[in-house]
Amino acid sequence: MFPKTPDISEVFEKFDEGSEVVIRGWVYRIFKVGGKVFAWVRDHSGYIQVVFDKSCLSSDWDFVEKLTRESSVEVKGVVRIDARAPGGKEIVASNLIVYGYSPPFPIKGGEDIEYLLNVRHLWLRSRQMIALLKIKHTMIQALRDWLIKNGWWETTPPILTGSAVEGGATLFEVKYFDKAAYLSQSAQLYLEVLIFPLNKVWALTPSFRAEKSRTRRHLSEYWHLEVEAAWYDMEDMMKVAEDMVSYAVAKTMEERKEELKLLNRDTSKLEKALEIPYPKITYDEAIKILQKKGFNIKWGDDYGADEEKALTEEFETPFFVTHFPKHIKAFYMKEDPKRPEVVLGFDLLAPEGYGEIIGGSQREDNYEKLYNRIIAEGLNYQDYEWYLDLRKYGSVPHSGFGLGIERLVMWVSGIEHIRDAIPFPRWRGRIYP
């Protein structure tokens, strides 16, 4: 067993000048000046400067001479306060153990994105990536906390499925014994099953979309938080969405201050997302806004990336768009009883150009209507027999939504590209490492 050593952040917090300490980590930067060697040693909590001075070191000086970036080390030494050290504190080493030397580290700064993606397994050690990994952790934790505190059951829908939720063109096909199966695009249909035994359910699963997308907002594999509940109408579900999102933003701002600062996130903009309820506009109103802004768009058109971006500029907080034309939305969305040409669907768009982070709806709970929509979409109704059964055996009004975890992390972190919201991004052509 390894005797436990303090985190590097604890050296700053709990160890006074002159106290002896042992730390473990990786060499992050190294400077050799005169007779001394300065090494910044990093662990998950931060980094500290270690000073190697021949006169203070009992272990072999040769080990110090050979130190390289990303070598893994254990250092014993004495804490010293010194203004010349980053953070104002350093460790004067008395002993060095090297667990593993590193050949010249392939990332030195200034590399282009293709190169960095190919050494992603090493790039994840950078301070920006560490910050993003931590922000994602905190956001997932907060969303989960909120759901559990509010009485939602966590469930485990399948990843391998026999049929599509939406279109078939974007499915990843896999071999399933002697048949074909597909990687799940959404757990929604299964969550709709699970509201009958559990009323209010959710799941956090990977979703897969084989879209040939080449945008900064799409991944082929992303983490999908989906919720579904019986006796929730669209309004109820929008309330869940805004409560949950604002809670997660608040928690992240509270617990990940340093990381947001490292990423240069303007948190004054995030603060506005703490106030709920979020504004709600209908699709009709969105079209009018866009027309006023000079976009060539008419009722019935789906809005594209430019239009969506323009819309988000009208708001400083996340906001909802509701009541879309039926033909631009999925078959399972419930028709508005007052206006059959629109559905009870909603999107939650993040401000600052980030756009859609949630898509949800009240579900069609009438057997005939759902059956007709399936046929009208050209889908094979036999694939959906079990799903149609839900409308036969005690059908219930219900609603749900799906949230893209990486989209949320991207907006809250203020980053340019979704690939940095996931450690091992996947899209067309990218499967390594």
Added chain:
RNA sequence: GCCGGGGUAGCUCAGCCGGGUAGAGCGCCGGGCUGUUAACCCGGUGGUCGGGGGUUCAAAUCCUCCCCCCGGCGCCA
């Protein structure tokens, strides 16, 4: 799938238009420096110019086909 940009040293790029012995900075290696913060100074090392085919006395450079990457669009979370 479509539009645009790109592939030259370990990395970032120049050279290509107008063909004529492959360049720079960084890194790395060696030396120097008594406190570095992307250290600095001196010296050294480093290449199937993405791949195939073609034109030419001669191709990184011109023509052609193919591959890969990046940015954007549509689709979505």
